Amino acid sequence: MDEAVFFDTLREGLWVAVVVSTPILAVALVAGLTVGLFQALTSIQEMTLTFVPKLIAIVIVFWMTMGFMTQTLVSFFDTRIVPMISGV
Template identity: 60%
Template structure:
């Protein structure tokens, strides 16, 4: 296994991690901004008001995008890692 192959596999794995985590992080960001604006407009400073909707929305997005995440990981392992392990 060459150094170039290790770096290329690591780069692909990190890019896959970014693609998989992007939907959850974007939903958390949007929910945080919307709830923050709502809190600023209404002067309600309740900690659970930020936590519960954000976690609920993230769970929904995780459930909806679970197929995309699983397919990406399975493809990466099947096409990249398993042949490298089996080959050398």
């Protein structure tokens, strides 16, 4: 395998990982900031208050974007990884 092909596949794989993880990370960031702002405004320092809403938001977004994530990963494997393994 040529080095250029290896590094191009690695770069594309990292980009796919970024694209797939962006919705979940964005929602976790927004939920964390919202809960943190709520805690700062109300002076409530409950540990489960930061964990539970963020977990619920992440699970909901994961469930909503599961089709997109699966389609993106399958497309990457079908176009890049499988042809490299089979030698086509």
